[in-house]
Amino acid sequence: MERVNTRIDRDEARWLWLNASDEEMRRRASEARARFHAPDTCTYLVMRIINYTNVCVAQCDYCAFYRLPGHPEGYVLSTEAVFAKLDELLALGGDLAAFNGGFNPHLPLTYYCDLFAAIRERYGNRLEFYALTIAEFMYLADHAKLSYAETAARFKQAGVRWITGGGSEILTEDFRARHSKFKYTVAQYFEAQRAIVEAGLKTTATMVIGFDESLDERLEHLERTRQFQDRTGGLASFLCWTFKPYFTNLGGIEIGTAEYLRHLALARIYLDNIPRIRTSVLTQNERALEGLQYGADDFDLPIEDEVTQKAGATISLDFEKILGAARRLGFEPAYRHVTSRNGT
Numbered sequence: 107m108e109r110v111n112t113r114i115d116r117d118e119a120r121w122l123w124l125n126a127s128d129e130e131m132r133r134r135a136s137e138a139r140a141r142f143h144a145p146d147t148c149t150y151l152v153m154r155i156i157n158y159t160n161v162c163v164a165q166c167d168y169c170a171f172y173r174l175p176g177h178p179e180g181y182v183l184s185t186e187a188v189f190a191k192l193d194e195l196l197a198l199g200g201d202l203a204a205f206n207g208g209f210n211p212h213l214p215l216t217y218y219c220d221l222f223a224a225i226r227e228r229y230g231n232r233l234e235f236y237a238l239t240i241a242e243f244m245y246l247a248d249h250a251k252l253s254y255a256e257t258a259a260r261f262k263q264a265g266v267r268w269i270t271g272g273g274s275e276i277l278t279e280d281f282r283a284r285h286s287k288f289k290y291t292v293a294q295y296f297e298a299q300r301a302i303v304e305a306g307l308k309t310t311a312t313m314v315i316g317f318d319e320s321l322d323e324r325l326e327h328l329e330r331t332r333q334f335q336d337r338t339g340g341l342a343s344f345l346c347w348t349f350k351p352y353f354t355n356l357g358g359i360e361i362g363t364a365e366y367l368r369h370l371a372l373a374r375i376y377l378d379n380i381p382r383i384r385t386s387v388l389t390q391n392e393r394a395l396e397g398l399q400y401g402a403d404d405f406d407l408p409i410e411d412e413v414t415q416k417a418g419a420t421i422s423l424d425f426e427k428i429l430g431a432a433r434r435l436g437f438e439p440a441y442r443h444v445t446s447r448n449g450t
């Protein structure tokens with residue numbers, strides 16, 4: 107990926123965050139966006155997150171979704187239940203599913219490989235799926251006593267093409283020690299992501315803000331992401347969303363959209379090697395579309411995600427209303443299909 111001469115470092119990013127007006131952030135982010143995208147265009151897709159199990163032993167304090175093994179509300183979806191969700195997604199005009207569950211010690215690697223192979227066989231290229239997040243991928247590798255490379259190869263053999271960068275939240279060791287100490291270190295996270303890239307699978311970068319992270323922690327996350335992309339070129343996109351605190355042990359007050367938009371702008375300016383920066387309708391609803399003015403170029407229209415919905419997120423199926431919000435801001439949305447082999 108070609109770098110621009112205007113690459114900023116952490117000190118400059120800190121200065122921008124603390125001193126630049128919203129208008130200045132918008133302007134700088136839009137200039138950075140224009141390196142990759144026509145100013146009045148954006149893309150979107152209709153997708154659903156399939157939370158195949160809520161049983162998890164990681165016990166992150168910011169999570170309202172998980173249930174410990176043995177809890178009466180714990181569940182695992184059958185293959186038929188997953189098919190029903192995929193059929194509904196197709197009927198609603200979507201073609202991307204993302205699997206996200208917990209660290210369930212009762213599910214062997216074969217559960218996942220069989221499920222993904224069955225999906226590929228039944229749907230072929232009519233839909234694409236993000237099989238797991240990196241956090242789940244790491245747990246499964248450990249549980250199966252396989253290396254990350256071996257685990258990635260098994261998934262590839264089962265028809266998997268994508269493993270997303272989910273489960274990153276804030277990529278600093280301090281943050282993980284404070285909030286998710288059973289969820290692997292940052293070094294392990296990138297080691298796993300490198301193995302995924304080297305196996306020929308596609309992956310993404312994610313970030314969640316609005317916990318108790320400091321500005322320096324946010325900047326460290328962006329820096330590590332940019333470095334990984336410099337080294338591998340394997341990140342298809344960057345998606346940031348906001349922590350929903352309701353019913354979590356961590357709790358707290360949700361950050362406002364204005365702060366989210368400034369952070370999107372900062373991410374666009376800082377991540378000069380990732381063309382696709384995505385804004386989060388799932389956590390910001392229609393106001394996420396303002397992110398298109400702050401450097402974002404792409405978004406999901408989600409139809410389900412139990413993890414964030416349990417913690418306070420709300421979902422609308424009135425797609426035309428949401429797309430209308432993009433049009434009113436001067437952007438013409440085009441559907442982006444991830445379903446072709448070369449889809450990104």
Ligand code: SF4
Nearest residue numbers: 162164165166169208
């Ligand atoms: S965020 Fe994920 S890994 Fe952490 S407790 Fe919730 S389900 Fe488990």
